[in-house]
Amino acid sequence: MKRWLWWPLALGLALAAAPVHVVRPGETLYRIARTYGVPLEALAAANGIADVNLIRAGQRLVIPSEPSWPADWGLAVTPWPPEQGRPAVFRVPVGVNAVRVFQLEVPVARGVALVPVPADTRPGLHPFVLEGAGLKGELLVLPGGYGSENIVLSEEKNALLDREKIRAEKARLLEACGPWTAELLGPGPWRWPLERVEETSAFGTRRSYNGRPGGWHGGVDLRGEEGTPVYAPAAGVVALSTELYVRGNAVVLRHGLGLCSGYYHLSRRAVEPGQRVAKGELLGYVGATGLVTGPHLHWEVRLLGQTTDPAAFTRPDLWQALAPARAAGR
Template sequence: MARGGWGIRMGLALSLALARPALAQEPVRYTVQPGDTLTRIAARFGTTVSEIEAANGLTNPNLIYVGQVLLIPAGASAPSPGRIHIVQPGETLYRIALRYGTTVARLMALNNLNSPNWIFAGQVLRVPEEAPGASTVWPSPFVEIEVGAAPAIQGRVFPVRVRLSEPAALEAAFLGVNYPLAPTAEGGEGLLAVPAMQAPGVYPLALTARRSDGQTVRVHLQVRVAAGPYGREAIRLPPDRQSLLDPRRIREEQEKVLAACTPFEPERRWSGPFRYPVANPEVTSPFGTRRSYNGGPYTSYHEGLDLRGTVGTSVYAPADGVVAFAGPLVVRGNAVILRHGWGVCSGYWHLSAVAVQTGQRVKAGDLLGYVGNTGLSTGAHLHWEIRVRGIPVDPRQWVEGVE
């Protein structure tokens, strides 16, 4: 993929460039960047955490999030790039001094330190202005980190791109799922998923770089998750299909789907927008709808898009991929699963017949099978879903939000 294009339209990526200088007496609006803390922001502007809290009505200084706009109290000094350094685990004052081309004595004097041994991870240190390396924000080998527009939305994906100063294997950890990042000439990139029923809030995102010598470096960010526009739907199953709701059957089949969908492949097979897998698509049930079966609680949700169709309607590949599964399933009926790379897969359920074989490479527009009414279905239709590392995400983002 060309540098600068994500394929998925996430809005403008969040840059890590420091805020431009402002007049000392003018109010300043500062956009929170990955890795920021109120302590770091206060040090950058020559103010205090309590003053920023008061100016913005903050009740918890630990719950700021990337993309949040903070009002910096009038009278705060303009920020100077590279004025501070955030102490990382394992760092010493001597190592920090070497990194910025200064001395331990100068760092101690500038930060009122009584001992070179009394520093701790997360501590904010001022760095002499003339230090040549002072513009570095992240611990080596991290140079730059970009994430998608804030906030992240339930049931959708957001991109992450990392630029490194040296080759390293990159991995992101978010909401209990590990996402290897595909290597690029400058570092790595990938897509992370927000589960559709994840409670809105602020959640940690960890990025780990594993160097060739085995050493690991980790940075931590905060990502805010907002609610998606999902409704509710009550479904009544005919008596002859109610047995398909057996938890054991559902669990066993889910394991088969995850085995086909979860593996990460660094090759990105798709390019540009996904197509709808049927001609003249008409959505009959959107992604994310909270579902109740036969009067039960709304504890599940619709993991894909239902598209109207009659038995025998052709189903096509929406993007290039490799067939990871092709055959019958109990709940999903006759099914096809494609792997598109980067941990992205797509599924096609309730087919009347399958037209591909496992291991077959397909191009966008190739025939996969035919619409049917097999498995846990109340009428002929195509259930289409997309997963990232096994997590279902809204297919509409891939066809309507793609450049």
């Protein structure tokens, strides 16, 4: 088959996997193109628009989403485009020692930086700098597609919503997670901490409590009967094993590269601070301690202090992109 006959098929396959934007009242094609960092002409061509002034509210536009920086930089970002609340792996050129983005400076280990994309990051273009190489570009971030929920608390549980105590607990968790280290303590992909995986509340869900806004859900809630064993999803060091105000009986593991994971509302804890654990080792048991409405496991992952979708670390593609850093951390 002649090469030119493949072009419509290749374009169609690429656009089928591309993100989609639904036009809002008052939006222009120019503004949408600028938001997603794509040329106006490319956006029009991808959607068969002959007149760039004629779009309508509710129209679905496919966004062609190739990176905007020059190919000769030698920069690759996985996944592309990244999404709110999920980590991105930057494979950077020689000489780059850090990636500065989202008001964070992420160190590079063996040519790779594991970058958190905060869950409240605005979708669209964000500037980044490759420190050590003097290169500046723009990173496209897509919406995470998060839902919302209202949690009804009893008067007793509602009384626990003390903002000062919540802030103090968060500070303690950040301290437990510790500083960034170049060593990754074990390979991935991670496993789920329960043998039976059933999500009852997804990461990133925008929450309210008794009708009052309460931010987003910083972890994954997994259904489990009281006493269900909880296992380490990856090798790590126990940074915290104690009882907390909101999270109840808690265990926190450090994994390296600025990664730590937390296991909350436990009925009992089975590890002590400073203990090194292997993937699959028992951490404790599901419970209903702290600020909860019933027994479950709240699994939380932080990357450089930012809560990040735990499910992302169970997927092989993330670890394939991390391979250079992973190999040195074995």
